[in-house]
Amino acid sequence: MLTKFFPQSVETAQVAVIKARKRRDRARVVPFEYDLEDYLVSIASRVKPLKSFGVNMLNAGIRAFRALWPGEETPTGIPELAKRLLEVEDRLNEWQESAAHVGADEALSFVLSWYDGINLDVLQSMRVAPPFLSDPELVAKRQERAYSFIQYANVQKFVEGPVSQADAEMAEEDKQEEVDEEIVVESASTATDAPSSGAANPSVCS
Template sequence: MFFSSLQANLKARAAEAAANVAKVEEAGKAVMDRRTTLYNRAVTHYHKAKLDRIDLARELEALKPPRSRSWSRISEPLAPRCGESEEAGRSAARKLKLAEQELTRLRQLEQNHLIELNSLRTAEKEKVDDLSRRLTEVEKQRLALQEEVTAKSTELTATAKRWTEGFGALDRGLAAAFPETQEAALTAVGIARESRRQATGEGSSEYFSMEDHLASMAARVDPITKLGWELRKAAEELVPMLWPEEAVPQDISGLISAMERAPDRFLDWKESATRAGADMALSFVLSWYNEVDLGQLEFRRAGVETKLPADLKAARLARASTIADFVDKTVFVADPNPPPSDEDYMDDEEAENVPEDDPAAGSTDAPLA
């Protein structure tokens, strides 16, 4: 915008300078015409005076007496005419002198006008050249700025495309992680598009723009924040139940790590509950029959379930439920004989797979000398 206005201003000044040059040339032409007219007039006067002088000279020559005749005899009748001829000659000489002076003045005036005209032409030409040079510089700057703007526009377009793709991926990720926020997000996108349509006349599109993704993510913030607080609250309540002996993590990463281990911990608690229930049942039995050999309870008799009547099974389940009420469910009962872990199992297998040395094979070491 700045260079356009500057270029227009310089063009206007160049046009004004060109108009001034045209005026100067027109004035110079008028001066030349005037000079030519005056010069022609002066030449005419000069030639006329010259002809008058020649005529006067002829008249004077005609009035001179012949050599053979006596001057005294004709001097008296010719005296008046000679006086008149001399006066006419002097008058013609004065006119000729005045014409020559006027011609000299006109020539000097012409020279002054030519000098002034050349000076004006030089000054205006310098102005035009300076304006042309400045216009050329401005045009170069405009082209350079246009190239820079084009390059920057291309860069910004590529950046906007990357941002749009990034925002789109983030928006789709939020939609997949929190589908409850999809309705609010679509409503916000519709409102944003309607606002842009009223403001700029932008039409609807099946593809989301950056503004659409921003409106969608902004609409998801409140529901996601609410869900996040609810999830954090649930995690803070669940962690003490699964790990009563451990402190509750205060950071979200610690809570997430605990939630990742929660399924395995639930299985551990189920096993703990079975051990606690079995221990309570055995304690009930031993409280009445202390002579029971616990070693005999390692296995159950085959077919016992099929031989028990249904009413006895129902009574057993009812009694087991009653015994379960005595179990302290807040205490984790660990396995006193835990099975080997996967790492220990793999170490044992690797140790078993190591080949033993063949005693029949000779030593690979060189014999002593």
């Protein structure tokens, strides 16, 4: 079974068993059927690296959580940490949106620092085929200048974007559903643990 589930550890386990046999009896180093002590040595040689891998995986998970959710307290339990790390895909999307928010704000800040009389409401739409969007040479210059703003954009800082009314209502509904589920689970647990009303206290005989 050990070979089936941990095939990569076979060679290491065999070497460990041979070394253990040499320590016990130098005359019996030729492979023969495993005895109980050989199996224990084989298992121990597999468990040690697995423990090391597990510790490394846990440390990697903690570092990933702290990087993706800065400022939030790291879960103390492995199941809770694993549950949160399953949200990585959504969190990475949120970080991409955050970087876009920061970059767009930085670019607009540069423009407004020179042209503070711009009507921001006009920027809600884009002109049709303006030179800086249609002329290849001007497009290249626009992109070169836009990319130069990146060094000033603090993309390491997570920035929440504006939340629409619909998104806010949906988030509130999801939160209420979670609370309702917790209440149902707690009520079911209480009902299961409660003693039956017809149960009598056992008598104590001397």
